[in-house]
Amino acid sequence: xxxxxxxxxxxxxxxxxxxxxxxxxxxxxxxxxxxxxxxxxxxxxxxxxxxxxxxxxxxxxxxxxxxxxxxxxxxxxxxxxxxxxxxxxxxxxxxxxxxxxxxxxxxxxxxxxxxxxxxxxxx
Amino acid sequence: xxxxxxxxxxxxxxxxxxxxxxxxxxxxxxxxxxxxxxxxxxxxxxxxxxxxxxxxxxxxxxxxxxxxxxxxxxxxxxxxxxxxxxxxxxxxxxxxxxxxxxxxxxxxxx
Numbered sequence: 477x478x479x480x481x482x483x484x485x486x487x488x489x490x491x492x493x494x495x496x497x498x499x500x501x502x503x504x505x506x507x508x509x510x511x512x513x514x515x516x517x518x519x520x521x522x523x524x525x526x527x528x529x530x531x532x533x534x535x536x537x538x539x540x541x542x543x544x545x546x547x548x549x550x551x552x553x554x555x556x557x558x559x560x561x562x563x564x565x566x567x568x569x570x571x572x573x574x575x576x577x578x579x580x581x582x583x584x585x586x587x588x589x590x591x592x593x594x595x596x597x598x599x
Numbered sequence: 600x601x602x603x604x605x606x607x608x609x610x611x612x613x614x615x616x617x618x619x620x621x622x623x624x625x626x627x628x629x630x631x632x633x634x635x636x637x638x639x640x641x642x643x644x645x646x647x648x649x650x651x652x653x654x655x656x657x658x659x660x661x662x663x664x665x666x667x668x669x670x671x672x673x674x675x676x677x678x679x680x681x682x683x684x685x686x687x688x689x690x691x692x693x694x695x696x697x698x699x700x701x702x703x704x705x706x707x708x709x
Contacts, residue, residue, distance in 0.1 A: 513698070522601045523644070523687055523700035540697045574643055578698070582650040583632030584691060586698075589643035 478502035480575050480590035487596050488569075494562040494597075498575030498590055505551045505558055506531045511578040512558045513586065514549060518571035528578060529558055565597045602627060603688050603701035610707040611678045619704045621671045621688030627699055631691045633671040635664055638685045638703075647686070648673060675706070683708045 484496035498512070505512060511530035517523050527539030529549045539547045548561040562569060575590040604622040611617040621633065633651045636644035646655050648664035651671060661682075663674045671690075675682055688701035 522702060523689075525698040525700065527697075538696065541695060582653065583634075584698075585634045585646055585649040586636070586644075586689075587646045587649070587655065589645070592643050 478588045482590040482593050494565050496560045499557040513576045513578045514560045515574045516571040567597045570597045601702040602699040605701040605704045608705045612709045615678050616676045619673045621701050623669050626694035627690040627692040629669040633666050634689045635673045636687045680708050
């Protein structure tokens with residue numbers, strides 16, 4: 477059974493970098509049939525896919541247009557986890573952040589989610 | 600921000616059938632399969648339907664999904680009190696090269 481455990485601070489100051497980690501158990505970050513994703517949820521934006529990292533002979537990462545230029549999603553194969561970094565945050569980045577596994581078979585779906593981390597951007 | 604459009608609310612009495620619609624475009628629902636997620640208060644979303652009409656193991660057969668053109672729908676038959684939750688549709692969007700979600704529908708059991 478796949479489980480995702482998130483960790484990271486719940487409070488970040490404006491203009492700083494938001495950093496979260498998602499530890500994977502029951503699967504591998506290097507899996508050829510999964511993409512490891514970050515999603516956030518806020519009352520103003522609803523559910524918003526931020527981006528993903530995945531391994532297909534080499535590592536790939538892509539991100540939502542809204543986050544491009546500010547977001548980095550990296551795998552850590554030694555710890556079987558992946559991370560999110562969002563730079564230059566503003567109060568508008570306040571949200572519950574989720575990590576999730578995107579299974580790529582049968583059209584693709586987010587089949588396993590982390591517990592969520594409420595991140596507040598405030599001084 | 601959401602690319603897929605859902606009605607904000609739906610309701611029914613126990614045992615009734617409730618249907619939720621999801622409207623998209625040719626670049627998302629029109630080109631790719633649709634997934635549905637159920638979110639209970641204070642919890643992470645849970646996969647309810649994938650590939651437009653498939654149920655993951657453990658999801659009751661009261662839940663069913665369908666897709667036609669650029670729209671999709673989720674039906675809950677035999678509505679139960681534990682079905683009171685928020686429901687979201689989603690699909691890959693080829694134009695945005697990203698995964699998009701619906702605006703969400705809150706289901707209330709009267």
